[in-house]
Amino acid sequence: MKAIINAKVVTENSAADGGILFDERICEIGDIHAGGAEVIDACGAYVIPGFVDVHIHGYKGFDTSDGNKSGIENIAKALTSNGVTAWCPTTMTVSMEDIQTALDQIGELMQGGEGARVLGANVEGPFINPEKKGAQSAEFVKKPNADFIIKNKDRIKLVTLAPEVDGGIEFIKRVTAETEVNVSVGHTAANLNLACAAFAAGARQVTHLFNAMPPLNHREPGVIGAALTDDRVYCELIADTFHINPVLFKILDKVIGDRLVLITDCMRAGGMPDGEYTLGGQPVSVRGIECRLSDGTIAGSILTMNMAVKNFMDAVGCPIWEAVKKASLNPARSVGEDENIGSLAVGKRADIVICDSNINIQKTIISGSLAYDCNRQIV
Numbered sequence: 001m002k003a004i005i006n007a008k009v010v011t012e013n014s015a016a017d018g019g020i021l022f023d024e025r026i027c028e029i030g031d032i033h034a035g036g037a038e039v040i041d042a043c044g045a046y047v048i049p050g051f052v053d054v055h056i057h058g059y060k061g062f063d064t065s066d067g068n069k070s071g072i073e074n075i076a077k078a079l080t081s082n083g084v085t086a087w088c089p090t091t092m093t094v095s096m097e098d099i100q101t102a103l104d105q106i107g108e109l110m111q112g113g114e115g116a117r118v119l120g121a122n123v124e125g126p127f128i129n130p131e132k133k134g135a136q137s138a139e140f141v142k143k144p145n146a147d148f149i150i151k152n153k154d155r156i157k158l159v160t161l162a163p164e165v166d167g168g169i170e171f172i173k174r175v176t177a178e179t180e181v182n183v184s185v186g187h188t189a190a191n192l193n194l195a196c197a198a199f200a201a202g203a204r205q206v207t208h209l210f211n212a213m214p215p216l217n218h219r220e221p222g223v224i225g226a227a228l229t230d231d232r233v234y235c236e237l238i239a240d241t242f243h244i245n246p247v248l249f250k251i252l253d254k255v256i257g258d259r260l261v262l263i264t265d266c267m268r269a270g271g272m273p274d275g276e277y278t279l280g281g282q283p284v285s286v287r288g289i290e291c292r293l294s295d296g297t298i299a300g301s302i303l304t305m306n307m308a309v310k311n312f313m314d315a316v317g318c319p320i321w322e323a324v325k326k327a328s329l330n331p332a333r334s335v336g337e338d339e340n341i342g343s344l345a346v347g348k349r350a351d352i353v354i355c356d357s358n359i360n361i362q363k364t365i366i367s368g369s370l371a372y373d374c375n376r377q378i379v
């Protein structure tokens, strides 16, 4: 048994002085009795639930689609330094063979491994609209293939789909009827009616709201209008302040609160110096927080989850627990993992992060074991 004492403990709806007692799971929160437990003194720091990043391609030079299982393992380990304790390795629009290779590797890592737990894949493409491909490769765009998703349902959490492409709505109906996979509307030119039809058919997420879709127009509110007004739908947001003007963080906080899911959409240049990298096989230049293809198209980000939470908190002026929830419980809910992870609650996995008020990560604990310590680097 372990105990963190002298902390500000962030639960679903508050931050309160106290401690937390845990083994692999959380046993007690608040005014705890440490007894013979191994004690960690937080010295007044925050204790928050580990972050859940459901949309991230790579980090520290590695990419989910490299065809290299050890690369995905390296990402999992490195993400603990950002307070991430669970993630969905996200594939790009590459060949079906390369996607299958990544899914097989992700399936193996779901059985257990070091670092942030692998929940299952996020398949971002190839079932997209080439007109809204963003930094995805048009060469590999495919018609929706429900059989492919159903065949791999045990290793997929999310799949992006443009509902306007041939067979799009049928795909949503089949995938949501036959699997637990959440269909995310994205890389799409769908209008309001079609987006509403996609949600009625069972889609429950939107891939990076505002990016790679038509803007919110007052006569044709499109996917954004449909998503903001449908209480069943989770909306991903890249909160790096570059993809989205932070004034929109404030609007989204007021309008969709608990349906907002912070993501990083990070590519392999995350945690690396400025320079030349690749994303889904295409060259990308990284300067500061901007990642671009040679034609100027924005290509992923180098955002970290702790920075996303800080950016959101700073822009909105909300308490820490409100911002943290959008990076932990809300994403866990969007992929059906909230009974197990996503908040500090008795009985849930002891995925716990100690950080300061600027969300600088001090320690990351996964299933009760120390996975990262800022004083010792990755342990």
Ligand SMILES: [Zn+2]
Pocket (backbone or CB within 6 Å): 055, 057, 090, 124, 265, 300
């Ligand atoms: Zn992405």
